[in-house]
Amino acid sequence: MTYPSDVQLTEETIFTWGAPPLKFGAGALDEVGFELSQFGVRRVLIVTDSGINALGAPQRLADNLRRYDIESEIFDGVHVEPTDDSMNKAVEYARVQGEWDGFVAIGGGSAIDTAKAINLLTSHPGELMDYINKPIGAAKAPPGALKPLVAVPTTAGTGSESTAMCVLDILSMKVKTGISHWRLRPTLAVIDPLLTLSLPPEVTAASGMDIACHALESYTARWYTTFDRKPAEQRVTYCGSNPVSDLWCEKAMALLAQSFRDAVHRGTDADEGALTARANMMMAATFAGMGFGNSGVHIPHANAYPIAGMVKDYRPAGYPQDEPMVPHGQSVSLTAPEAFRFSFESAPERHLKAASLMAPDAEKTNDPREQLPSVLVRLMQDIGIPNGIGGVGYSESDVPDLVPGTMKQQRLLATCPKTPSEDDIADILTKSVENW
Structure with a gap:
């Protein structure tokens, strides 16, 4: 057969995927x-x-x-x-x-x-x-x-x-x-899951929300073929959602549904159930990394950067108290419900599938757009995540100062299937002052 070398491709046809070798298990x-x-x-x-x-x-x-x-x-x-x-x-x-x-x-x-x-x-x-x-x-x-x-x-x-x-x-x-x-x-x-047994529940909760957002943002990212084609020399680490990253994200979400709450509420116990929950969370974190580390993340992570970078006096329980900080896992989660309301129309089936993976037994909402946000809100309430950006010291008056920090994250925002404007980001942040 002959290779059609004269074909001019303008849309992307190639995705890349990589991960390190892995050694997993107690000891x-x-x-x-x-x-x-x-x-x-x-x-x-x-x-x-x-x-x-x-x-x-x-x-x-x-x-x-x-x-x-x-x-x-x-x-x-x-x-x-x-x-x-x-x-x-x-x-x-x-x-x-x-x-x-x-x-x-x-x-x-x-x-x-x-x-x-x-x-x-x-x-x-x-x-x-x-x-x-x-x-x-x-x-x-x-x-x-x-x-x-x-x-x-x-x-x-x-x-x-x-x-x-x-x-x-x-x-x-x-x-x-x-x-x-x-x-x-x-x-x-x-x-080695044994290394996580001494983690305070607040750290387990915040870190786990980072896993959740990694998997969800990767799974709802722009499909790789929707990007303009790049020459080999300009291929970037984040290439958009793709068939391989999707597999890892789906598995991560299923593990979160199975073990997240147990890891927070029983994570320091020494029984088999608690150890299994810890192992599942470690596996979910690695699997989500294998997903988003190639496909990318979008609005919740872009918003998280100024939320963490402009922290005022918030000192979270379970973390060092010597200086104010918003743990990364908290910062990415605080605007996630509203961000996924915003991106829903770009890929409804993916948002609904993600909701079903994260909470297989959740009741269906009358508005499909609310399914994934409602799953996240219930989870965040159950594990003690602060109630929106207001819970870490921000108010609506701070939104104009937060927006520029988000807009600097164009590498992340470009991965969202529905590209947000400054007004969109301001609206997401404003509606995230309280999540429930």
Whole structure:
């Protein structure tokens, strides 16, 4: 057969999908040394935060690495909800300490994302703003390969162990943004559900809402063929919803329906049911990461960036109380019900399917547009998520200040099948001051 080389394609016909190899199960932490030894590394930086370090898992990891003749050092200066300042300090620490053969991140998304930044900026020249997404940064592509990075999540939420994104707050601009490139994706994801047993219920709830929004936004994102065609050199990490990402998102939503509430309300119990719920949540987080890490997220995440970046005095239970913060999982959930009302007409069948996966036994609403928002609101009420952006310290008068931060996230907004205007975002935020 002959290839029709003269055909001029204007719409996209190609999607990309990628994820790291995965090791999953109770006790998987104790196999990191063996895995890293396969890469011939001899000196490794363990990246974590002080809270996780105090619990002992990083030292246990270091002891395991020593069995395979791998030297390691623990850096526990990760900032929960990292900033450009905290990441720059982490990078500077790593640079001063000399050459590293590889990295292990153990912690939540904050630790994994900080390790991605350290890996990038110790492997190649430049500064954070060189690589941060446009229009905030220059969006340079990493010029070559990075060092091996093993990601060991201790929360079920961000899916950062699966993704090629690194998220941070830019303090001077009061906005959250990130770096997105396939080279940032960890070399291996090691998922040990036992590491989540000590999580407070508030952290489990917030992290779980991040999973939910990852899966829902990915599943309702623009279909990949609706984008303009890109040359190979310009293919981006977020390519739109596609058949492979859909499978992972559907499975993540089904696991959330099965185990989310149990993980919040019984997550610290030692019985088999609680352990199963924890394992299912870890699996859901990774699966959702395998979905949205390729297809993309949209309005709830775009809104979340200024909500977190412009926080006033809110200090959430279950988190460090030394400074105000809105946990990422909370910030993405607060406008999700209204965002999915807005996007419903662009893909009704997907919104309804998502609602049925998240809550198979939910009663049908008279208005199909309300089905998914009502499922989310009931879930958020059940697990103690704040009631809208008003619950974290904002009012309707703050909406004009929040809108510009959302509009800076064009990479995310372009993934929504119904592209929002500034007025649309203002309306979504206003209607999200209270969700019930």
